[in-house]
Each structure stands twice: as C-alpha cells, then as structure tokens.
Amino acid sequence: MGVCFDCLVVVNGVPDIRACQRVVEPGDTIRFQWGAELPAAQPQKREAAGADHPGADHPGGERPDPAGPDPARPEPHARPPRSDEQSGGSRSAEGEAW
Amino acid sequence: MKVVVVGAGPAGMHAAVAAARGGARVVLVDSAPQAGGQYYRRPPGGTAALPHVFEELRRQPRIEHLPDATVWAMEAVPGGLHRLHVQQGPADAPGRRSMTIEAAALVLATGAYDRVVPFPGWDLPGVYTAGAAQALAKSQRVAVGRRVLVCGTGPFLLPVARSLLAVGAEVAGVLEANAPATCLRGWLRRPAHPWHHRAKAAELAGYAALLARHRVPYRPRTAVIAAHGTDHVEAVTTARLDPDWNPVPGSERRFAVDAVCVGHGFTPQLEPVIAAGCRTRGGFAEVDDRQATSVPGVFAAGELTGIGGADLSAAEGTVAGCAAARHLGHAPDPAREAAARRRVRHWRDFAAALAAAHPVRPGWQTWAADDTLVCRCEEVTVRELRDAVEHHRARGARSLKLLCRVGLGPCQGRICGRNATELADAFLRERGAPPLLDPDAAAKRPLAAPVRLADLATPPTAYEAQEGT
C-alpha cells in the first residue's frame, strides 16, 4: 500500500494526498480528486507564493498548466474546486504543527 | 556516530534493537505512524499481543524512533557518511518537518509491496491488491467488499482470506493460479528443514480448517482473468489455467462479487538501495552473510533482499543490526548474532522454495486485451506499448518510457514496471529482437517519495543540530 497513487484525495484544500496513508483528523474536509489539481488554499506561510501561481484559478475543464511539473494527466472532467469545498482551508496548515 | 535504520517492519525493528544492544546509538526512521511494518499492522494504538521486540524498542534508551518520517532521497557525503533527506508529519501534507540525517552506518529495511499483473477490468474500483485488503482489515477493521474473491499466487492469499472472514466478508473462493504439481516441485526441491516445515505445516493446516469451516472453496490452477462492472466490480470471469497460466478454452465461469483481491507476489522497495549505490541481483539487494551490501557501511535486511516472510526479515534484521554496530567499532554479542545467522540460513531455504513453488508464469500476458491499461497513471494500453516496440522500435526501458509514457506517472512504474518490461520483452521476442537493453531502469527512482515544490524550496534542518549531537 502507498505506492500506486490511485487513491489521491483533496484534504482541507490540499490535493495529492494518498487516502491509504493519511490518518483522518477530526474536522478534516475530504473530497475526491479528479485528475491533476492545484491547491485551493495554500498553507499559511506560503499564501503569497500560492497567489502568484499562474494556474491558481484556472477555468473549469482546462488543463492547469500543460507544461507543468505535475506528471498526472488531468482527466477530462477535471474541474475547479467549488467554494464550499474550500472550507477547512484554515486547517490546511496542519503541517506546521510538526 | 550513529546507526540509521530505514523502515520499522520486522527487519528494521530487530536491526535497531540489535544495534542498540551492541552499544550503538540508533535513529529508526519509518514512514508509518506506528512501528511494525506490514506484518504487525493493527488498529491505531491497538493492544493486540505484540512480541517482545516492541517493548525493547520502546525501552531502549539508545534508540530514537521517528514515526511518520519518510526518507525521500539519499546521497553520499565525504567521510563515508550517508545523508538522508527526511520529511516528518502527516502523510503527504505540505510543510512537514524537513530534515537531513547523517549516518555512519545504514541499515535499509524498507520492505516490499504487492505485485499485480493486469487483466481487463483490473483498474475498476473494487479490485484491490491482496496486501491492501489485508492492511485495511487488520488496521481499520474494514472489509473491502461483502462478497469477495481472493486470487493470485502464494501462501499470502490464505491470511488475507482469514482477515476478510474476521471482518465479516463472505469469501467466495481462494484461487491459486499455479498447479499443485508446480507448488509441490517447488516445496520439495530443497532439502527439507523439519524445523520450519513443522511450523509452516501447522499454519497451513489451520488455514485449511478455517476455509473448510466457512465453506470457502480453494481452487488451484484457476485465476480471475477479467473483472466486469461500470463504476465498480459487479462480476468476474475466472478460468482454469495450464501450467504456464494460459486459460483453458471453455473453462471460463462468471461469478457475482463486489470485490476482488489480487496478489502475484511482492516487489522490493529498492529506492534507498539504489540511491546508496548498492549492487542488486535478480531485482533484490545483494548482501553477504552479514547482510552487508556492496557499499561499505550499508546493510540491507528483510524483503529488500528476497521474499521470505516476517521470520526471515526479523532474523536478517538482527544480523544487520549487529553488523552495523560492529562497523562503528562496537562489539555486539557474538552468540546472539550467530543464532540469528543460523535462522537466516534456514529461512532462506524456505524463501527459495516459496519462489520456486509460486512463480508468475508468462500466460498472464494473454489475459490482457488490446485496450487493457498496463500503466494506470499515464493510461497506456497494451496496444500503445506494442506500438512503441513494433512501430517506433523501442529497444530499452528508457526509450519505451519516452515513446509511450509508460511508467512516467505518479507511481513511477511501481505498479507497471515489471509488467511492462515483461510485455515488451515478449513483443521483442516475437520480432526476433533481443530483450530490453536496460530492464532494471524501471526501478531507478531518484526520489523515493513525491515532494512538493514549496517544500523543496525550504531549507531542511540537520537532525544532528536539533539533537545537539
């Protein structure tokens, strides 16, 4: 387990989390991930960098950045996150605790 | 000067304890939240009866265990040291604690993962690796389906069936692809060691009784050769196989199930072995009788060196831990080390018999249809792979990747690497061409785990600086 990357989900706005490896925390917002996605809300200390990102608010159904480093091919039904899915963004700084 | 052990499965735990007992300071780095590896999976904070080594790991003041810590890269630094790049924190989270650890002696014990060969429908939700079904049952008490078929090859299918029954699933059958004659020849090929044969025979009898009690049929020379469904597995086609795993025409049957567990043996997690520059042989880390690799100060133990179960991994771990401590000038207990080496020799015979009894035979290549995905990440079909060989003249694994993108996705060929190599070799053989030039290229991954760009840009702190050592 942990090697196929077929189970990637979006946790608290952060994509590319392996569902089979991540331990759920109370209050986590979790949804399916459809193909390649960019983070909806950046961890606090990188907020500025996230806003600068050219693909941060790409239109629905479009490939965020065809020449981008993400090797995952976006699926045709890739779509931007809805605003209600971005709730929990404030929690996405979970890494800071470590 | 310390020993760093990567992986806290049976091999890594025993290595850490043996090295610490021998007098060395040890840092045990493991990506899982709790020690135990694949074998000792249990619910978080689980109280299941655990062997003594867990207690010793906790008590031993010379061991520091870093849980939730993934080694994502390694490099050699002057002075014969190895520098490990580690991220510690919740799996795949951005902004985890980022550090480097320098090791004067290194024990690699990262284990193995399931191998599955492709068949039509193997990418449907509801098709699980046998190991994943096992892990979900053992650590989350989750059954992957209500009515489940377990198939593939090897004795590992039996504990998977047992775990599924324990969490309330109906097991529709256990299908072993190899013929009883193949299995028998394998098990009898080696001089029998009554010691482990007795233990394993008792275990086998236990499984047989359990399957009988639950009326679970066990079918040799049978496999799932296709899974059907739209959004999820609804049914599978099984077939009788000849000794080479070619389906016997007319033997196909259809079963309604909502999950399938598939296991065709294991592939070692070799990234750190290759990153350290250690020689491999036959797809495993090459080690001597002290578990030393070809690189001085680097030892390997457990399923990295061959597939032989938890007992072999544990014994190899003890030998490797002693050797690593000695490499740093300590003097571990020679009697304990000699006993562990004897156990390693015995279980290696068992491992060799296991490999001979449960081979993966080439007939699986006939199960896949033209449009069956070989590489799931990049959605490369059998037809596209064949085109790359036949029309674009790919002759090496590297050119194969560039021509059809096989193995270039997020899993980096962990799932498809061996299958794609074997398929390509078969296509080359059909054309009278030699096999792929660089068959091991599929296992070369400079990064052992994905890292977010923002985290790459954040300078790590040295573990040594934090610890004041």
Ligand SMILES: Cc1cc2nc3c(=O)[nH]c(=O)nc-3n(C[C@H](O)[C@H](O)[C@H](O)COP(=O)(O)OP(=O)(O)OC[C@H]3O[C@@H](n4cnc5c(N)ncnc54)[C@H](O)[C@@H]3O)c2cc1C
């Ligand atoms: C999913 C799965 C389930 C299994 N279940 C069973 C079972 O129930 N019964 C059975 O008899 N056998 C089982 N096996 C076989 C099992 O692998 C061996 O019996 C035994 O656990 C091998 O011990 P090991 O110490 O070599 O490796 P493992 O037990 O696999 O331990 C390796 C450890 O290394 C860690 N690791 C790997 N890469 C890194 C890295 N880059 N950085 C940091 N840490 C890392 C892993 O998290 C893991 O904790 C299973 C195998 C798999 C793949």
